[in-house]
Amino acid sequence: MSPTRTILHLDLDAFFCAVEELRDPSLRGKPFAVGGRPDQRGVVASCSYAARQVGVRSAMPTSQALRLCPKLIILPSRHSAYGEASRQVMDILRQLSPIFEQISIDEAFLDISALPGEPDKLAQELQAAIRDKLGLPCSIGVASNKLVAKIATDAGKAASLKASATPGPPNAITLVPPGQEAAFLAPLPVRALWGVGPKTAERLAELGIRTIGELAAWPEADLAKRFGKNGSELSRHARGLDDSPVISEHEAKSISQETTFARDIKDPAALRQTLRQLSEKVGSQLRTAGLKGRTVKLKLRWSDFTTLTRQATLAAPTDQDEEIYQSVLSLFERLWQAPRPVRLLGVGVSHFTTPETHQSHREHQRRQLSLWDVAPAERQQLEQALQELQARFGSQAIHRGRSQLKPK
Numbered sequence: 001m002s003p004t005r006t007i008l009h010l011d012l013d014a015f016f017c018a019v020e021e022l023r024d025p026s027l028r029g030k031p032f033a034v035g036g037r038p039d040q041r042g043v044v045a046s047c048s049y050a051a052r053q054v055g056v057r058s059a060m061p062t063s064q065a066l067r068l069c070p071k072l073i074i075l076p077s078r079h080s081a082y083g084e085a086s087r088q089v090m091d092i093l094r095q096l097s098p099i100f101e102q103i104s105i106d107e108a109f110l111d112i113s114a115l116p117g118e119p120d121k122l123a124q125e126l127q128a129a130i131r132d133k134l135g136l137p138c139s140i141g142v143a144s145n146k147l148v149a150k151i152a153t154d155a156g157k158a159a160s161l162k163a164s165a166t167p168g169p170p171n172a173i174t175l176v177p178p179g180q181e182a183a184f185l186a187p188l189p190v191r192a193l194w195g196v197g198p199k200t201a202e203r204l205a206e207l208g209i210r211t212i213g214e215l216a217a218w219p220e221a222d223l224a225k226r227f228g229k230n231g232s233e234l235s236r237h238a239r240g241l242d243d244s245p246v247i248s249e250h251e252a253k254s255i256s257q258e259t260t261f262a263r264d265i266k267d268p269a270a271l272r273q274t275l276r277q278l279s280e281k282v283g284s285q286l287r288t289a290g291l292k293g294r295t296v297k298l299k300l301r302w303s304d305f306t307t308l309t310r311q312a313t314l315a316a317p318t319d320q321d322e323e324i325y326q327s328v329l330s331l332f333e334r335l336w337q338a339p340r341p342v343r344l345l346g347v348g349v350s351h352f353t354t355p356e357t358h359q360s361h362r363e364h365q366r367r368q369l370s371l372w373d374v375a376p377a378e379r380q381q382l383e384q385a386l387q388e389l390q391a392r393f394g395s396q397a398i399h400r401g402r403s404q405l406k407p408k
Helices: 015-023 064-068 079-096 119-134 146-165 181-187 198-206 212-217 220-228 230-237 269-289 321-335 355-364 378-394
Strands: 008-013 032-035 044-047 073-075 100-104 105-112 138-143 173-175 253-267 292-302 307-318 342-353
Touching: 008 119, 008 146, 015 032, 015 044, 015 079, 032 064, 044 064, 044 220, 073 079, 079 105, 079 119, 079 269, 100 269, 105 146, 119 138, 119 173, 138 146, 138 342, 146 181, 181 212, 198 220, 212 230, 220 230, 230 292, 253 269, 253 292, 269 321, 269 342, 292 321, 307 342, 321 342
Parallel strands: 032 073, 138 173
Antiparallel strands: 008 105, 008 138, 032 044, 100 105, 253 342, 292 307, 292 342
């Protein structure tokens, strides 16, 4: 029997908004959102807890958010500021445990099994360190595996917000003791589990399965028969079992981001903008981790759930948003079938080089530049300059020239 692990999951509460409140403390307690302008079909990237109380949510069109909350303050995204704040948080996590996995700009797992001290005390000290050093709120879940730790964070945040009389970050810490995983999960809806989307939840509901406890009680063999290999995994997860390791940065095989649209999208401009945003998130994660990759991957899912993936190998490893975006856009243009609606888009980078190999690669690099190409060093300087300008004047003040996607 393998020894019990102790896994910590951390989620920065309303991260973009928390960074904005550090810049302008007068925003605290007010309904505001970070996102695109309503006249440009923008969407909400993050919203304050005061805005959430009146129904505003992330990924909601900004125009809809303003109808729900006419006094909503809309702020442009400042990706460089969020990236820097994320890097500082992740540095604190790395100091606590070398077994560390960043899964997004505001979330990470740590394996703290080998650390001395009680898990709840470690979680409290970590939460206090991030608050005191950086002024950022966070919520934490601790359990024997990644699945339950993540769900513990989400459940703790929901319970804290429900109990609070005033809007504000939950700052929750939720500990699930070893052996209590199944009991903790049992009353929660099946949608809380990884891999259970609307379609799977609907099929389970047809069987009378609505809670994780009901799913755990269902025969695994029947689930496997109905859902294939995912059925056995559903059964294991419902019983609180998950063997997936915390993958340290140097072990990671890829970094990716994807988004599933609330409704299917067939507007090429909106799809192109989503690809750019995903490319920027992936680029930020690469730079935070000190990694560069040679392979760029596109994931596309049509409205009928047909899923396609395509990848391209770059001439040189990159961590730059624009190079990732241009490569993935080229892949998308080859797949795009106007006006077929798209349900999901994803962007990923793999085949990493480590920081130690970057200089060696540059010394041997022989790229033939056209009139419009920019050398890698100059491109990096341009990327940095762009981020600094956006940080000072806002993300909408200056942007790159964008190619027009012509439906085929």
